[in-house]
């Protein structure tokens with residue numbers, strides 16, 4: 001499906017020639033469009049590989065800051081108590097005292113999945129956009145290198161596909177798993193009963 005985060009709309013640039021091999025590997029893995037030489041036109045949306053991370057950003061002088069996945073920003077060890085109060089944790093009945101298998105059918109930038117994994121769930125993140133999945137993969141790899149996040153990252157696995165297709169293929173005999181699709185939960189929260 002084509003959307004604003006399609007590979008064609010977000011060519012992959014790299015900020016240093018030493019990153020070219022990694023960038024081309026990413027492009028191959030996720031079907032991204034490598035933009036070898038071309039400097040991006042002002043106002044265009046690009047994926048950019050830097051020495052620190054993979055990020056999505058608008059180019060041009062007044063562009064907002066880049067978007068990237070940073071699981072470290074949640075400071076989750078300090079926030080274990082408040083994570084349990086997050087809507088997504090309450091919706092899944094997860095209080096940090098039991099394990100759960102969850103399939104996040106609309107992973108996005110992974111915040112909900114991270115909250116659940118931080119509370120002990122094993123989460124499969126399904127994201128249909130290769131651009132967003134590449135950002136998630138990069139964030140997970142960086143989290144795996146941080147001592148306090150490695151165990152949480154290890155409970156999160158990525159799948160780049162349309163979840164509706166995946167769910168149709170699920171065997172009715174598959175083990176117990178909870179499914180979340182956060183736009184639906186958020187909508188349900190907004191609407192009075």
Ligand SMILES: C[S@@+](CC[C@H](N)C(=O)[O-])C[C@H]1O[C@@H](n2cnc3c(N)ncnc32)[C@H](O)[C@@H]1O
Pocket residue numbers: 104105106107108109110111112113126127128129132161162163164182183
């Ligand atoms: C609102 S975001 C999800 C927010 C995310 N749960 C979080 O915590 O950051 C929606 C994401 O779901 C993805 N998405 C929507 N429908 C999908 C589908 N059928 N299969 C897989 N991903 C889907 C979109 O590409 C987008 O990245």
